[in-house]
Amino acid sequence: MDYLINLIIFSLIYVLLAGGFNISFGLGRLLNLSHVAGYAIGAYTTALLSTDYQFGFFSCLILSGIFSMLFSLIIGAISLRLSDDYFAIGSLSFSFVISALLINWKSLTRGVLGIPGIPRPDIFTFSISDNLNFLIVLSIAVFLSLFFLNSVFKGPLGRSLKAQGEYSHALEALGVSSFKIRMYSFIISSFFAGISGCFFALYLSYIDPSSFSLSEMVFVLTIVIIGQPGSLLGSSLASFFLVFLPESLRFIELDPGILGPMRQLIYAVILFSTVYTRKASLFPIKRTV
Amino acid sequence: MLSVKNIHFAIGEAAILNGLEMSGKDGERIGIIGPNGSGKTTFFNCVSGFITPQKGEINFNGHSVIGTSPSKRASLGIGRVFQNFGIFRDMTVKENILIALESRDQNNLLSFKVSKEHLDEIDSLLNLVGLNKHLNSKAGSLSGGQLRLLEIIRLVAFRAKVYLLDEPTAGVSPKMKGQIVETLKNLIPKEALVLIIEHDISFMKDLCERIVVFDGGKCVLDGSFEEVRSDTRLQEIYFGTTN
């Protein structure tokens, strides 16, 4: 039972993380490779505030989202003006900056040692130290987030974002600034990266920089691509699918040493075959004047 | 009122616009013709703001728009139909027009509900051009002619004051060309300024009172439809000879 709850919690954290990424990448086709850096910022914000300053649950949650948004505001202002490929490279370099800070700013982050003993603050009188209770709170947060994200997807912002991804000049010719639309999507998407980082830190009670590596970014990318970019239901189901799938390996007698690489291999095969078989339909053709 | 003065635009060594001058008044219908590569689309791109000329002035209603963004210019009323179709093919016909309406009315980006007025407006516009049964179809499934019609009514919905139409009949079946002419005549408000780039001069006959001819990045002829069509220089521009 505990094992199942554990997997569901991880899946839900990815539903949040990938749901946010689905706004900028799935709808807007912005290959924002700093999304996991926003996740890291959320996780470290919560870790530091709850261990060193005994911040409560809601302050940790909101501040994780806000710090991640502030970070994306800086990256966005600098790199969202770049054209697509350069934007991806620009965002990637920012994520390396964050990685380097996590590892080297030892007085704040304790470097590779990570931050242990992150407490799970009570929510008013409700204790979330029990995993089932934690799952309940996380589920509520995911439900509310999906509701909000869905309204973004279906609303004017979602429409403009999608249009911008297909033909940004045509969108501007209708009086909508592509830069503004990208920036909004970027900020909203990083808010969700931040709060998923908060849940991640509270759940594990220990974080270190290795959880926020480039391969984590590729994992989130895989979730959104498999679920079909722009589909919130898709990325949510894909989160569960990809978290549960490698668990089936446990039932085959395998040396624990190959288990890790085996997971990566499975993900790689799935990602490649999805992209290969759906290369024509993943994204519409991009046009320009 | 749009006026463009002494526009120069070059990419590297290649001069594409060479001191282009032209102006148009509210309510005018101006046809623009010229050989391939004479700078017609580039001229539209300068007016829409997608490219910035190295030299020259572009004034709209008495204010210079040089340096303002394409979206700002569009909000001022400078609308555009693209040579390569400005329709979002991955979206439905309804969504394509909705974007224009929500931008026009400056709707809150995070609002959730689509307003009833907007839906009614979309319905009546689609009815006028016979696209109503395609309301929820992917725009990508429409024919060339239907895409052009959709792009034109999207600009009408946006309430553009200037219509920059870049070859609105390219890729359209001969049968539908007539419908496009009718749509342009009937749906664009009388007081709007309309500039139409078109290769087929006969298409302009009952649409444009004034024809401008581009060649080598300049405006070389400017006059009434009859004047321009009977001008011997027209042949020279198109075929390089006067026989």
Ligand SMILES: Nc1ncnc2c1ncn2[C@@H]1O[C@H](COP(=O)(O)OP(=O)(O)OP(=O)(O)O)[C@@H](O)[C@H]1O
């Ligand atoms: N981005 C660009 N890079 C290089 N050359 C360009 C670019 N844009 C336009 N040109 C060149 O500028 C010239 C004018 O192009 P433009 O598209 O304005 O012509 P046009 O009159 O619209 O032609 P057509 O009738 O074929 O549409 C052409 O020779 C074209 O090759």
Ligand SMILES: [Mg+2]
């Ligand atoms: Mg052209």
